[in-house]
Amino acid sequence: MSELSGKVQTVLGLVDPDQLGRTMTHEHLTMTFECCYFPPPPGDEEVAENPFQMQHMHWLRQNPYSCHENLLLQQETGAVRDELLAYRKAGGGTIVENTTTGIDRDLPTLKQLAKDTGVHVIAGAGYYVDSTHTEATKRMSVEKLTDIIISEVLHGADGTDIRCGVIGEIGTSWPITESETKVLRATAHAQTQLGCPVIIHPGRNPTAPAEIVRILQEAGGDISKTVMSHLDRTIFDDGELLEFAKLGSYLEYDLFGTEMLNYPYNLEVDMPSDSQRVKALAFLVKEGYDDKIVVAHDIHTKNRLTKYGGHGYSHILKNIVPKMLMRGISQNQVDKILIDNPKCWLTFK
Numbered sequence: 197m198s199e200l201s202g203k204v205q206t207v208l209g210l211v212d213p214d215q216l217g218r219t220m221t222h223e224h225l226t227m228t229f230e231c232c233y234f235p236p237p238p239g240d241e242e243v244a245e246n247p248f249q250m251q252h253m254h255w256l257r258q259n260p261y262s263c264h265e266n267l268l269l270q271q272e273t274g275a276v277r278d279e280l281l282a283y284r285k286a287g288g289g290t291i292v293e294n295t296t297t298g299i300d301r302d303l304p305t306l307k308q309l310a311k312d313t314g315v316h317v318i319a320g321a322g323y324y325v326d327s328t329h330t331e332a333t334k335r336m337s338v339e340k341l342t343d344i345i346i347s348e349v350l351h352g353a354d355g356t357d358i359r360c361g362v363i364g365e366i367g368t369s370w371p372i373t374e375s376e377t378k379v380l381r382a383t384a385h386a387q388t389q390l391g392c393p394v395i396i397h398p399g400r401n402p403t404a405p406a407e408i409v410r411i412l413q414e415a416g417g418d419i420s421k422t423v424m425s426h427l428d429r430t431i432f433d434d435g436e437l438l439e440f441a442k443l444g445s446y447l448e449y450d451l452f453g454t455e456m457l458n459y460p461y462n463l464e465v466d467m468p469s470d471s472q473r474v475k476a477l478a479f480l481v482k483e484g485y486d487d488k489i490v491v492a493h494d495i496h497t498k499n500r501l502t503k504y505g506g507h508g509y510s511h512i513l514k515n516i517v518p519k520m521l522m523r524g525i526s527q528n529q530v531d532k533i534l535i536d537n538p539k540c541w542l543t544f545k
């Protein structure tokens with residue numbers, strides 16, 4: 197049995213799972229999203245380059261990916277520190293920080309934030325989507341990728357001794373590319389050896405989550421210890437959602453606080469409102485999946501910080517939980533979603 201078994205690995209070391217408390221399973225504290233810049237609508241170029249004034253905040257909420265400066269969350273460590281202190285005050289205990297190779301993971305900053313705020317921070321191993329893979333990454337064998345991911349968990353990542361406590365978010369596009377398929381296989385192999393939690397970013401197609409599960413399963417992955425992220429922008433049909441839920445992964449609704457009319461990466465998608473997200477959670481609870489739901493905000497742009505008029509990392513605790521209770525999700529079920537399910541997922545086998 198490894199020393200990790202029965203423990204959770206934070207950037208400050210191993211902790212007992214009971215110490216985690218309320219947990220957001222998918223956030224970013226420092227990263228860049230420049231890989232996913234999307235040009236502004238014609239005529240909006242000026243506002244796009246002049247974003248941080250009150251009169252531009254609505255535009256920025258509608259077009260978060262069309263302003264270069266908005267994509268540089270790594271410039272806001274001071275504001276994020278204040279937000280984490282507020283998160284603790286609101287009853288939060290832990291944040292899973294999903295920044296992987298390709299979007300500027302910064303482990304020393306995560307460690308400092310954990311020290312400064314008392315929030316448990318769990319860092320992610322592995323690789324984001326194909327468009328961020330280097331040529332060297334694309335040339336690697338599954339075995340080499342597996343070795344790197346295992347080393348990020350056992351020894352530390354990016355030349356530091358700071359260890360990752362989950363694999364992911366592992367990025368995939370749609371269709372899934374050859375390089376992403378290798379990373380998924382390596383993820384499953386590493387998970388088999390480590391008994392660790394895995395979290396996946398699916399491409400923007402309703403069939404993507406099931407296809408990813410198939411690839412992981414074929415490579416020996418443990419789907420019961422895997423979170424499928426971003427379901428709120430991926431699967432919309434109740435029947436399809438239940439079919440996917442049967443496959444046994446954790447079901448993550450992680451874009452709480454994001455409300456936009458035109459989702460630029462897939463105009464077919466109608467991004468749900470927070471009320472619709474709560475409705476989806478209530479539906480899954482009614483269908484018996486309360487042991488499988490996890491939630492988060494996936495903050496990855498500046499405008500979502502309270503400093504810029506955004507909802508911040510405490511929005512779920514302050515605003516969504518009361519709404520969940522109003523819509524028939526019991527306190528016991530809320531506690532499962534915020535405490536028990538993340539704890540179970542994050543504990544090494």
Ligand SMILES: CCC(=O)NCCS(=O)(=O)O
Binds near residue numbers: 229451494496
């Ligand atoms: C790095 C953050 C991230 O990937 N977030 C998901 C954005 S979206 O694919 O849901 O638009």
